[in-house]
Amino acid sequence: MAPPAASAWTAELDAAFAGGDENALAEAYRQFAPLVHTLAARSLGNRAGADDVTQEVFIRAWRSRSTFDPSRARLPAWIVGITRNAIADARSSSIKDLRSVQAAQLAADPDGTVGGPDADLLADRLLLHDELERLGEPQGSIMRLAFFDDLTHDQISRRLELPLGTVKSHIRRSLQHLRRRLEVDSAAY
Incomplete structure (x- = not known):
């Protein structure tokens, strides 16, 4: 050998x-x-x-x-x-x-400038997207399904194979977290 x-x-x-x-x-x-x-x-x-x-x-x-x-x-x-x-x-x-x-x-407007209500909506969506990323998992996935897919707590529970109570707890804590974060962010403006 x-x-x-x-x-x-x-x-x-x-x-x-x-x-x-x-x-x-x-x-x-x-x-x-x-x-x-x-x-x-x-x-x-x-x-x-x-x-x-x-x-x-x-x-x-x-x-x-x-x-x-x-x-x-x-x-x-x-x-x-x-x-x-x-x-x-x-x-x-x-x-x-x-x-x-x-x-x-x-x-962006046709002339290439960014502004107006579409830009405000975009800024809000990007802010929400970043905040959902900060939540981690499974909270981020749960909140995306609730916000973007408009699923009920029960539907989220079945899709992610999590107990209903766990889904509800994650949503409640995530909403509290988002509220605190977004209140701090808006106070900065």
Whole structure:
């Protein structure tokens, strides 16, 4: 049996990374950054986004190293999992940015200026969208179904397979949170 290649990832490196050894981080970056970058580039379709995801993956991995358990998974698999999440986050962010630009273009007058009641409505919708994003999950999804899909509490409960009482509680707390946030925002104007 041939000895492992010098660049092969080992259980010792798993343990060193979990223990906070910066040399293990550097070795992980050296070995896995090309894979992370390739996965991100193929998924996102652009090099700049792939560069950002690659950096984000290793920042997340290092910051959350205390949650890495070498007995449950090897570091390469753990990093690929983080990569998938970072790619999904980047795609979601890109979609939100695109929607914001499209909404702003729709609100623009034919001469290219933005203003009037359509712009106010757009600003309110963008503000609400951002606030719903801040709520997290499942609150954000519940509130979107209530606001945008006009579903009843019972319909939301069935669609998300959550108890009715849980849906009602999330809606009540989310509305209180939104009220506090929006009152603070309007006081700033």
